[in-house]
Every structure is written in C-alpha cells, then in structure tokens.
Amino acid sequence: MTADTLGDQDQTTARGGTGRRPRRRGSAKLTLLILVAPSVLMLLLINAYPFVYAVFQSVRNGSLIRSGSFVGLANYVDTLTSPAFWHAAWFTVVFTLVGVFGSWIVGLGLALLLRTRLPARNAFKVLLLLPWVVPVVVSATSMNYLVNTPTSPVPEVFRALGLGSPLFLADPTWAKITVCIFKVWISFPFMMMMMSAALSSVDETVYEAARIDGASGWQQFTSITVPMISRSTYISWILMTIFCVNDFPTIYLLTGGGPVDSTTSLLVLAYRTVFQNFQVGQGVAIAFMMTLTLVFVSVLLYRQIRKAAIH
Amino acid sequence: MTVLRENVVAARTTDTRRRPAPKRTAGKWLRFALMLVITVVALIPVGVVVLLAVRPGASSTTAAPFTFENFVHVFQATNTLVWLGNSLMVTLATVVVSIVVAAPAGYVLSRGRSKAVSGYSLLLFVVQSLPVITSVIPLFILFAKLGLVDSLTGLGIVYVGASMSVATWMMAAYMDSIPRSLEEAAWIDGASVFGGFVRIVLRNSLPGVLSTAIFTFLVSWNDYLVAIVFIRSDDEFTLPLGVQSFFQQNIIDWGSVMAVAVVMMLPPVIVFATLNRFFSVGGIGGALAGQ
Numbered sequence: 001m002t003a004d005t006l007g008d009q010d011q012t013t014a015r016g017g018t019g020r021r022p023r024r025r026g027s028a029k030l031t032l033l034i035l036v037a038p039s040v041l042m043l044l045l046i047n048a049y050p051f052v053y054a055v056f057q058s059v060r061n062g063s064l065i066r067s068g069s070f071v072g073l074a075n076y077v078d079t080l081t082s083p084a085f086w087h088a089a090w091f092t093v094v095f096t097l098v099g100v101f102g103s104w105i106v107g108l109g110l111a112l113l114l115r116t117r118l119p120a121r122n123a124f125k126v127l128l129l130l131p132w133v134v135p136v137v138v139s140a141t142s143m144n145y146l147v148n149t150p151t152s153p154v155p156e157v158f159r160a161l162g163l164g165s166p167l168f169l170a171d172p173t174w175a176k177i178t179v180c181i182f183k184v185w186i187s188f189p190f191m192m193m194m195m196s197a198a199l200s201s202v203d204e205t206v207y208e209a210a211r212i213d214g215a216s217g218w219q220q221f222t223s224i225t226v227p228m229i230s231r232s233t234y235i236s237w238i239l240m241t242i243f244c245v246n247d248f249p250t251i252y253l254l255t256g257g258g259p260v261d262s263t264t265s266l267l268v269l270a271y272r273t274v275f276q277n278f279q280v281g282q283g284v285a286i287a288f289m290m291t292l293t294l295v296f297v298s299v300l301l302y303r304q305i306r307k308a309a310i311h
Numbered sequence: 312m313t314v315l316r317e318n319v320v321a322a323r324t325t326d327t328r329r330r331p332a333p334k335r336t337a338g339k340w341l342r343f344a345l346m347l348v349i350t351v352v353a354l355i356p357v358g359v360v361v362l363l364a365v366r367p368g369a370s371s372t373t374a375a376p377f378t379f380e381n382f383v384h385v386f387q388a389t390n391t392l393v394w395l396g397n398s399l400m401v402t403l404a405t406v407v408v409s410i411v412v413a414a415p416a417g418y419v420l421s422r423g424r425s426k427a428v429s430g431y432s433l434l435l436f437v438v439q440s441l442p443v444i445t446s447v448i449p450l451f452i453l454f455a456k457l458g459l460v461d462s463l464t465g466l467g468i469v470y471v472g473a474s475m476s477v478a479t480w481m482m483a484a485y486m487d488s489i490p491r492s493l494e495e496a497a498w499i500d501g502a503s504v505f506g507g508f509v510r511i512v513l514r515n516s517l518p519g520v521l522s523t524a525i526f527t528f529l530v531s532w533n534d535y536l537v538a539i540v541f542i543r544s545d546d547e548f549t550l551p552l553g554v555q556s557f558f559q560q561n562i563i564d565w566g567s568v569m570a571v572a573v574v575m576m577l578p579p580v581i582v583f584a585t586l587n588r589f590f591s592v593g594g595i596g597g598a599l600a601g602q
Contacts, residue, residue, distance in 0.1 A: 031504040032419045036431070039416030039479060046446070046472025047438045053449035064452060110349070119343050126587070127350050130357050133583045135533040137551040138572040142356040144558075145363065145565060153359075185353070246442050249535040253555070270444055275540065280448060287445045295440055 058284040064274070068281065075285040085286065087261060088269040092245060092290070095180060095265055099244040100237055102184035107191025107236075112225075114192075115199055125196075132189035140253035143182055144169075172262035175255050179263050183250050187243065191236055198232035199225070234305045238298050245294050266290040360576070364569035381570035390545055391571050394553035398532060398575075401463050401549060405470040405531040406524050409478045412471070413523060414516070417482025418508050422491070435476035443473055447540050454541070461543040469541065470531040478523045485519025486512055521589040525582060532579060550575040 058075055062068030079085050114125055131139065147154045147168035159165050168178045202225065210220050248267050251257065257264035257272065264272070266286055274283030365377040385391040420432055450469060451460065459465030493515075494507040502510065535551045542552060554575060557568040 028504045031508075032423055035415035035505070035508065036419040036423075038412045039475065040431070042412055042472065042475055043434070043438060046450070046468060046475070047441075050446035050449035050453075051438075051441060053452075054445045057449065064448075064455075113342060113346060116342055117339055118346060119339070124346050124350055128353060129583070130580070131353060133579050134357055134360075134576045135551065135579060137533070137535055137554050138360060138576045139356050141554055141568055141572050142360045145359060145569075146356065185356070188353075242440070248444075249551075253535065267442060267444060270442075271536070274444075274448055284445060284448060287442050291440065291442055291445070298440070 063278040075281040092265040096244040098180040099183040100240045103187035106188040111195035129189045136249040194236040198229040202228045238301045364573045368566045381566040385570045398549040402531040409527040413478035420483035421486035439476040474527045474530040481523045
C-alpha cells in the first residue's frame with residue numbers, strides 16, 4: 001500500500017453505521033486513535049526521540065557521558081575530510097555491489113535450476129535456505145574456524161592443491177574477498193526466494209508461444225524471463241542494498257574491520273568512532289551521511305521499479 | 312514500505328504454486344548432480360558447526376565417533392544455560408509486545424483512510440530506513456540514566472523499537488487481505504469498531520500474526536550489534552554474546568563454541584522447519600534490515 005492510495009479520501013471506516021452516523025463516526029475515530037496510540041507512543045520514545053537527540057549530538061563534541069559543546073558542522077567537515085571515512089565509504093560500495101549482484105546472480109541461477117524438472121527439488125529448495133536461516137553469529141564462528149589460521153581447513157586445502165597459502169583474514173586484499181564471499185553466501189538464499197517467487201508468476205504459455213515462434217532458449221531468457229522478473233529484481237536489489245549497507249555482524253564478527261582497516265565499512269567505522277574512540281558526534285555524523293546516501297540510492301532504484309512496472 | 316509489503320504478499324501468494332517444468336529431461340540427472348554439488352558446498356559452514364559440536368574432544372575418553380560431551384560440558388561448566396534463558400526471555404517479551412502493539416496499529420493502517428494515517432505510514436518507513444546505530448547511541452545515554460544499560464529489559468525495549476515499523480506493515484499487509492465486508496456486516500449487527508477489529512479481523516489474522524512473530528523473533532534472537540552495545544556482564548549475555556565470549560580466550564575450545572552455536576541455531580531452524588509456510592520473504596528480509 002502506498003502513501004498516495006491511503007490519502008485519497010477522508011472517510012471513516014464506520015461506513016456500516018447507518019443509523020446514528022454522526023456519533024458513530026466520532027467514536028470510530030476515537031477507537032482507531034486508541035488502537036494506534038501505543039504504536040505512536042513507542043515510535044516517539046524509542047525511535048523519534050533518539051533520532052532528534054542524534055541530530056543534536058552530531059553538531060556537538062560530546063562523548064557518551066558528557067554532552068559537550070556546540071561545534072556547528074565541524075563533525076561533518078572532519079568526517080568528509082578524513083581519509084578513513086573515504087576508505088570506509090569505498091569498501092562499503094565494493095561490499096554492497098558484490099553483495100547485491102553476487103547474491104543475485106547465484107540466487108537467480110539457482111531459482112532457474114530449481115524451476116526445471118529435478119529429482120528432490122523441494123529438498124534442495126529447503127536446504128539451500130539454511131545459510132539465510134542460521135544466525136550470522138553462528139556462521140561467522142564457522143567461517144572463523146574454516147579460514148582463520150594458516151592451519152585451518154580451507155588454507156590447508158589451498159596448499160594441498162598447490163594454490164599457495166593465502167592469509168584469508170590477515171592479508172588486507174584476501175580479507176576483503178573473504179568478507180564479500182561470506183556476504184554472498186549468507187544472502188543468496190534470499191535472492192533465490194525472491195527470484196523463485198517472481199519466476200513462478202511468469203505464465204508458462206508465454207514460453208510455449210515463443211517456442212512455437214522459434215525462439216531459442218537464450219532469446220526466451222532475455223526477452224521473456226528478464227522483463228517479466230525485472231520488477232522483483234529491482235525490489236530485491238533495493239532490499240539487498242539496504243541489508244549490505246546496514247550490515248554490521250557479517251564484517252565485524254569475521255575481521256573486526258581489519259586488518260589495518262581494510263574491511264572497515266561505514267557502519268563499522270561509526271560503531272568504532274562512538275564506542276572505541278568515544279567521539280559520539282562524529283560517529284553519528286558518519287551514520288547520518290551513510291543513511292542519506294542509502295535513501296538516495298533506494299529512491300533512484302525505486303523509480304526504476306515504477307518504470308519497470310508492467311502489471 | 313511498498314517494497315516490504317509487496318514481498319509479504321508476493322511470497323505468500325506465489326511461492327507455493329507449482330509450475331510445469333519444461334519437457335526436456337535429458338539433462339535431468341546432470342542438473343541433479345550440479346545441484347547436489349552446489350548444495351553440499353553451500354552447507355559446509357553449517358555442517359562444520361554440527362560436526363565439531365558432536366566430535367569428541369582431545370581429552371575425551373569415549374571411543375564413539377560422536378558424543379554429546381561438548382553439550383554436557385558447556386551446560387555444566389559455562390554460563391550457556393543462563394545465556395539461553397536470557398535469549399529466550401528477551402525474545403519472547405519482544406515478540407509479545409511487538410504483536411500487541413503492531414496488530415492494532417496495523418489495523419488502523421489497513422482500514423484508515425485519512426491523511427494522518429498515510430502520514431504515519433510514511434513516518435514508519437522513514438524510521439525503518441534509519442540505521443539502528445543512530446538510535447542506539449542516544450538510547451544508550453538515556454538508558455544509562457535510567458539504569459537500563461546492562462539489563463535485559465533495556466535490550467528488549469530496543470528490539471521492540473527496531474522491529475515495530477516492519478511488524479506494523481506486515482500486520483497491515485495481512486489485514487488488507489481480509490475483506491472489509493466482514494466487518495461491515497458486523498457493524499450493521501451492532502458491533503463496535505473495536506469489536507469488529509478483535510472478533511472479525513484479529514481472529515482471522517493468525518497467519519499474519521505468525522509471520523510477524525517469526526520476524527520479531529529473528530530480529531531479537533539473531534541480534535549482535537544492540538547486545539554488544541548494551542550488555543556488559545556475563546550473567547546478562549544473550550547467546551550471540553555467549554558464543555563470541557569463547558573467542559576471548561587464548562586457545563579456542565572449538566568443541567564448546569560449536570556446541571553453544573548449535574544451541575543458538577536450533578530455535579530458528581526448528582521454527583523454520585515447522586512454520587516455513589509463514590516464513591515470508593518480507594519477514595525474513597525485514598529481520599536483517601533491522602540489523
């Protein structure tokens with residue numbers, strides 16, 4: 001339901017109350033107000049108040065215990081001129097792009113495979129959701145076991161295959177690769193579900209018609225499947241972008257942002273700035289700029305959905 | 312907002328539908344083999360957890376290939392039972408409070424037609440797109456004054472806040488699918504608006520309530536960021552912090568870590584196995600957005 005369908009008219013829900021209409025209308029409104037009140041109250045206390053407070057914090061130089069003094073936009077200027085911020089921003093972009101498109105490609109591929117005639121298809125469908133169902137804390141623990149030290153199983157396998165012995169979490173480049181692969185592993189089941197749902201809504205007769213007209217498998221894919229699932233694809237991209245940018249545990253539990261800040265994303269940077277360096281204002285400023293960019297990107301993608309809307 | 316709601320609906324309506332597969336069967340077993348390899352590789356990290364949890368440790372006396380010694384050890388010698396209790400308590404409280412708050416609000420969003428309702432709906436969307444960390448910092452400062460830091464109550468409050476907007480949309484999305492004519496009939500029979508909500512809409516919303524409950528369950532059960540900020544002492548740890556606490560020791564006792572990890576992943580896996588009908592894409596999606 002979009003905002004514009006909600007706001008189209010001003011009428012109460014008590015349409016059925018024919019006899020005592022004026023009184024009914026008033027009491028219906030009151031009931032609705034009471035029903036929504038707890039939600040509004042909680043939103044104000046747990047969400048709105050902290051947000052306003054955070055805006056206030058971002059223009060001061062306080063810590064977790066002192067409220068500090070007014071510094072204007074200094075926190076924002078400091079952030080924008082700090083190399084650590086741009087480094088983290090760059091890694092966030094890489095992490096998000098790999099996370100979104102990596103998991104989408106894998107998820108779409110699996111969804112297409114699961115659409116074909118396949119023994120034990122439902123068993124695969126359920127089992128492949130496990131990486132998404134298992135808590136990140138658990139899978140990060142497992143990843144640590146698999147790659148952490150040079151004598152862990154995966155480095156041992158690499159050595160046995162003669163691929164050298166990369167330091168998966170201790171080498172800056174390898175740490176980035178490991179974190180990104182881990183993110184794709186966690187996220188592909190979500191994409192698989194989204195794409196399976198989208199594919200199942202494509203009418204099979206369209207393909208039959210295309211086959212009769214002599215379209216090849218690839219032509220069917222590019223001119224039927226892709227346009228038909230484009231809407232779901234954009235939605236899944238938006239959601240995955242939000243998940244990736246706001247992802248803390250995947251990165252933090254595997255590398256803590258290291259080695260030498262190579263896997264520090266904006267969220268990890270904000271967390272460290274606040275809870276390790278105790279610069280609350282600057283940490284909040286980082287989080288705000290991150291969110292602003294995220295909203296901007298989401299809106300851009302959302303416009304694409306509108307364009308792609310065929311239904 | 313549109314996004315999440317469409318998913319909830321799309322997943323519910325289309326995922327279970329089956330389509331006739333293309334008629335070519337030649338590559339059937341080839342595809343099966345490919346799928347098998349992919350699935351096995353994808354499940355290695357999960358398999359490792361279970362395998363290490365049941366493998367006898369170095370000091371073990373048993374000759375059996377697998378054992379529950381690690382589980383016995385973590386429940387006796389570590390605080391695992393306390394952590395499990397804490398996690399269960401916080402999660403249960405979060406789920407109950409979220410449903411109690413989100414169900415009536417969802418009804419208003421679903422049935423209300425005024426500008427205020429659409430404004431509130433938009434506000435929920437804005438709130439959801441804010442990263443948890445911006446609200447965590449002020450709440451930390453506030454909770455420090457109220458004595459809610461290092462307390463499970465404080466943790467639960469943050470989880471309710473983090474899950475409430477998505478929970479409300481999920482409830483509203485489900486209630487949209489319940490025909491208004493049912494309530495209208497009840498009103499004509501003399502029911503109040505509240506009566507119509509409770510006896511007609513809420514009573515028919517069980518699947519929606521379950522989806523929402525699963526979503527809030529996941530937000531609170533899987534959270535790490537909020538817990539690491541608010542919780543300090545071992546006795547107040549939730550399971551994610553408990554699992555991580557093993558990494559602060561010099562020599563990591565993998566058998567114990569994985570045993571606790573299994574304890575932690577069992578509830579979501581069980582919920583998934585039994586309730587996967589209600590495990591809507593939007594619900595799980597929202598769970599991670601909450602982090």
